[in-house]
Amino acid sequence: MKRKTTFFTLERKRAMTGYLFALPWLLGFLLFMLYPFVTSFMLSIGEITDLEGLQMKFAGFGQYVSLIAGDAAVEFAPALAITIWNTFINVPLILVISLTVSLLVSRKLPGKGIFRLIFFLPVLLGAGYAMEQIGGAGNILQVPENIFRYIRFYLNMEMATFLEELLMQVIGLFWRSGVQIVIFIGGIQAIPDTYYEAAMVDNANSWDALWKITLPMLSPMIFLNLVYTVIDSFRSLDNPITALIRDKTMRYNHYELGSAMGWLYFAVAFLFVGVVAIIFRRTVYYEK
Amino acid sequence: MEEMRQEIIVQKVKEKEQKVKRFKISVPMILLYLLVLGVVAFTSMPLVYLVSTAFKPLNELFVFPPQFFVRNPTLRSFSELFLALSGNEVPFTRYIFNSVAVSVITVVGTWIVCTMGAFAMTKLKLPFKSKIYTIIVATLMFAAPAGQLTSYIIIQNFGWMNTIWALTLPKMAGSLFIFLLIQNFNVVPDALLEAAKIDGCSSWGLYYKMMIPMTRPAWATAIVFSFVGSWNDFFGPMLYIQREAMKTLPLALQLLQGGPGQVARAGAFAAAGLLTTLPTIIVFCFMQSKVINTMSNSGIK
Numbered sequence: 184m185k186r187k188t189t190f191f192t193l194e195r196k197r198a199m200t201g202y203l204f205a206l207p208w209l210l211g212f213l214l215f216m217l218y219p220f221v222t223s224f225m226l227s228i229g230e231i232t233d234l235e236g237l238q239m240k241f242a243g244f245g246q247y248v249s250l251i252a253g254d255a256a257v258e259f260a261p262a263l264a265i266t267i268w269n270t271f272i273n274v275p276l277i278l279v280i281s282l283t284v285s286l287l288v289s290r291k292l293p294g295k296g297i298f299r300l301i302f303f304l305p306v307l308l309g310a311g312y313a314m315e316q317i318g319g320a321g322n323i324l325q326v327p328e329n330i331f332r333y334i335r336f337y338l339n340m341e342m343a344t345f346l347e348e349l350l351m352q353v354i355g356l357f358w359r360s361g362v363q364i365v366i367f368i369g370g371i372q373a374i375p376d377t378y379y380e381a382a383m384v385d386n387a388n389s390w391d392a393l394w395k396i397t398l399p400m401l402s403p404m405i406f407l408n409l410v411y412t413v414i415d416s417f418r419s420l421d422n423p424i425t426a427l428i429r430d431k432t433m434r435y436n437h438y439e440l441g442s443a444m445g446w447l448y449f450a451v452a453f454l455f456v457g458v459v460a461i462i463f464r465r466t467v468y469y470e471k
Numbered sequence: 472m473e474e475m476r477q478e479i480i481v482q483k484v485k486e487k488e489q490k491v492k493r494f495k496i497s498v499p500m501i502l503l504y505l506l507v508l509g510v511v512a513f514t515s516m517p518l519v520y521l522v523s524t525a526f527k528p529l530n531e532l533f534v535f536p537p538q539f540f541v542r543n544p545t546l547r548s549f550s551e552l553f554l555a556l557s558g559n560e561v562p563f564t565r566y567i568f569n570s571v572a573v574s575v576i577t578v579v580g581t582w583i584v585c586t587m588g589a590f591a592m593t594k595l596k597l598p599f600k601s602k603i604y605t606i607i608v609a610t611l612m613f614a615a616p617a618g619q620l621t622s623y624i625i626i627q628n629f630g631w632m633n634t635i636w637a638l639t640l641p642k643m644a645g646s647l648f649i650f651l652l653i654q655n656f657n658v659v660p661d662a663l664l665e666a667a668k669i670d671g672c673s674s675w676g677l678y679y680k681m682m683i684p685m686t687r688p689a690w691a692t693a694i695v696f697s698f699v700g701s702w703n704d705f706f707g708p709m710l711y712i713q714r715e716a717m718k719t720l721p722l723a724l725q726l727l728q729g730g731p732g733q734v735a736r737a738g739a740f741a742a743a744g745l746l747t748t749l750p751t752i753i754v755f756c757f758m759q760s761k762v763i764n765t766m767s768n769s770g771i772k
Binding site for chain 1: 619
């Protein structure tokens with residue numbers, strides 16, 4: 184008897200299930216992420232002929248030339264430099280803060296629930312967005328402004344300015360560590376207790392356990408957080424470059440220039456993350 | 472035999488007591504705690520000030536030197552806020568309703584779309600899996616404003632202007648949440664799923680009965696962040712919503728700004744700020760146990 188050939192082999196059936204589960208996300212991603220992503224590249228080397236229908240014709244790489252060595256570089260280069268510098272400074276600080284906080288709140292200690300809540304409150308309100316609402320430019324509230332008014336009343340000018348800067352920096356860093364803390368806590372709690380018990384039997388103290396067990400076991404999470412924080416810093420809605428791009432596209436309707444900026448920035452970010460990943464990948468310890 | 476067991480239990484209890492004691496006594500630990508608590512107090516200052524200002528009566532708002540804490544709390548600022556905004560064609564409650572509707576639809580949609588996608592990306596057979604993953608990571612780094620024009624035109628062509636869909640659907644399938652979920656879904660051991668499969672569990676069962684309960688901390692986190700992002704979104708409504716009746720809270724609160732009497736409305740600003748931040752706190756408190764009890768129930772040791 185001839186073997187019946189069906190279109191749905193087991194292999195295909197399995198792939199179908201995969202596609203079915205991924206379909207809603209794939210559709211949304213293609214339409215609202217990938218399509219704008221690709222068209223913005225075409226825009227950056229093109230010229231719009233019909234805005235409503237998004238028709239364009241090829242216009243060469245003039246926008247990029249202008250961004251690197253032409254008129255547009257005057258705005259673009261300093262904004263890029265500031266963004267990269269901020270990333271350099273903030274990423275290690277955010278990593279240290281989020282690691283410290285998660286180590287503290289995952290301790291077996293009475294009342295840790297309340298501590299966790301306190302730690303999480305600013306983290307939650309932050310995530311960048313609420314921060315914009317409560318403080319910063321274009322806000323509906325001037326809360327930090329009022330606090331500074333309060334500080335200035337009691338301290339002299341220099342000390343008040345110093346305190347203000349420090350306050351804003353610390354608040355900003357804490358408020359941007361949300362996702363990182365969650366990832367770290369997950370990683371810490373996934374480490375089996377037996378490791379610590381074995382170490383304690385061998386007379387290790389908590390300090391040794393931190394360096395010899397927790398940190399090595401956590402290294403994949405540290406790496407993930409490192410990459411994530413760099414990415415987050417680059418895509419943050421309030422860094423000078425994204426603000427510049429938003430300005431160009433939404434206020435002045437320079438869509439082509441804005442897109443070129445977006446892509447040049449994207450290339451720089453990609454390079455940066457790639458270099459970071461290559462440097463730190465070797466330090467990751469995988470338990471196998 | 473019985474005696475030995477008893478002894479072991481006694482020893483275990485003692486050990487536990489010692490553990491608790493050691494953590495309690497440790498001086499550097501307490502110092503570190505105090506330090507971090509100080510930093511947290513420092514960090515949450517804007518929030519405390521916001522709450523305090525929202526309940527201040529008029530005379531305390533403008534007193535000099537400024538006061539940090541409220542003396543005689545009052546709800547005057549809230550009633551003033553409602554008054555200031557109710558002169559419009561739509562009642563203030565409509566904005567709240569819009570914001571709640573947009574956030575709830577976004578969160579539920581994001582949850583369904585991203586958990587299913589992450590499940591397919593990690594545990595199912597899916598062609599081009601690694602290529603899709605590379606694209607996700609790449610788009611993570613893409614500055615969203617550069618693609619704004621295309622998104623705008625897509626939404627216009629779909630006829631979604633001034634509808635709730637413009638604010639909800641595009642947000643559901645972003646790359647950030649699926650990236651984080653994929654990291655967490657990867658941790659769930661394949662052996663567990665295979666065991667369930669051998670026992671006759673379907674793919675849907677694997678997703679709904681195994682993956683979802685086991686990765687609760689991960690998606691609870693995604694829910695919190697997705698809610699915060701959607702609730703506080705300002706640019707989306709600004710671009711896509713012109714009709715007054717469809718505006719969300721952040722956009723509506725812009726009405727407070729400018730015009731005569733802006734200074735006198737300082738209390739109303741604080742009340743508005745409190746109203747916008749309160750739901751995010753509530754959602755977090757609701758999710759907190761789920762967010763933080765991470766991985767403790769992953770089913771393996």
